[in-house]
Amino acid sequence: MRNLAIDAGQSGLRARVIETGHQESGGRSFEVDSSAHTGIRTDLPLGEQLAGAVSTLVAEVGTVDTVAIGTTGLTGREDLSGLDVLGLLGIRQLAVAHDSVTSYLGALGAEQGAVVAAGTGVVTLAVGARDVARVDGWGNIIGDAGSAYWFGREALDAAMRAYDGRGPATTLLQRLEAEFGDVETAYIVLQTDPRRVRRVASFARWVTGADAEGDAVASEICKRGAAELACSVHAGMERVAIAATTEIAVCTIGGVFRSEAITRAFLTALRNYRSAFQHLHPRGDGLDGATAMLTLDTNSALQTRVMRIELA
Structure with a gap:
């Protein structure tokens, strides 16, 4: 399986591809050069911006199964309108959270x-x-x-x-x-x-x-x-x-x-x-947190702050 993690801030985007079951190592990951991607504007529709960013990244890295996004500007599920079109790219599931959640996961993991x-x-x-x-x-x-x-x-x-x-x-x-x-x-x-x-x-x-x-x-x-x-x-x-x-x-x-x-x-x-x-001191950053969201324990209190969308 190939998954995509994204840290979407106002100043720019960072992305990482995670491949599970890769050869004998059990998996690998690599960061994507996303320097050309602009950041999120909170005065514009969020879902459309995220859909455009994911589409561009998938065009660069190839098909992925799940996308996990930590983003600024997220206030509720209504902000995610327009993301369903990503199912046409072969993506099966989206996990989206406010970047405070992914910052937390990156810094402390899922502990209290x-x-x-x-x-x-x-x-x-x-x-x-x-x-x-x-x-x-x-x-x-x-x-x-x-x-x-x-x-x-x-x-x-x-x-x-x-x-x-x-x-x-x-x-x-x-x-x-x-x-x-x-x-x-x-x-x-x-x-x-x-x-x-x-x-x-x-x-x-x-x-x-x-x-x-x-x-x-x-x-x-x-x-x-x-x-x-x-x-x-x-x-x-x-x-x-x-x-x-x-x-x-x-x-x-x-x-x-x-x-x-x-x-x-x-x-x-x-x-x-x-x-x-x-x-x-923080263990990692927001991109690490978006990556951790892919495997977040179902019993974690943080699950209540993660919006999941089934696309296929």
């Missing part, structure tokens, strides 16, 4: 615990014996607390408060001046930038940089952002009924956690909620 993925946005997934809870990941307008966007937005706010005299002095103002020149027109530049979300998120580096230089305002932002992330993990654990005294695996992934200061502050804040947990 929590994975908090903090990049431009942020989402936390907690998995218990029977239940799964998604916390945040609601976008920069009504959520994503502790994301790179959140840190960048806080840096800009603190800088403008210092400029106006509404807040304490901070070197974040000097960083804003270096970036935009005229402080009073910075907001216009950002509002008219079509890539403003990514640009604001890039300013998270101002916070960690200023914190390393001893800036008190930046240090406070680091602590507040870390506390938001810890709160999300705790909320997820509560919702899946994992007691605070139970030692559980917690995995942190994403660019925000490249900052040692934020990671330390996160772990300190989490200890205020939970007396026992084990902080682990």
Whole structure:
């Protein structure tokens, strides 16, 4: 059998072919060069985009039996309209999940615990014996607390408060001046930038940089952002009924956690909620998680978050 695993993000796609029962080894896998494939746009129909991506990949690698996809932008089964056409390609089954699920599987496998993925946005997934809870990941307008966007937005706010005299002095103002020149027109530049979300998120580096230089305002932002992330993990654990005294695996992934200061502050804040947990490094990534979805135990609580479509 030949299966296809796909990690579909906003910045691009990654894919892997898995062949089972290959010669004496019992199987093999190889990644597909998917650099030419564009990422997922959340403002366009998801099913049509995924169908197009799968069709293109199958044309490159040949017929596959099952396709497992972890994707951004998935809100429900209605998003998968149009995928049934893939049955014409010989595909028998599709397994599709939000990329928070495949990130979890890649990072921790199917064991109980929590994975908090903090990049431009942020989402936390907690998995218990029977239940799964998604916390945040609601976008920069009504959520994503502790994301790179959140840190960048806080840096800009603190800088403008210092400029106006509404807040304490901070070197974040000097960083804003270096970036935009005229402080009073910075907001216009950002509002008219079509890539403003990514640009604001890039300013998270101002916070960690200023914190390393001893800036008190930046240090406070680091602590507040870390506390938001810890709160999300705790909320997820509560919702899946994992007691605070139970030692559980917690995995942190994403660019925000490249900052040692934020990671330390996160772990300190989490200890205020939970007396026992084990902080682990991820075992793999989202593509590894999409691959694991192909053989996910039927008793796993994560099965409730996987949509399966029989095509033939």
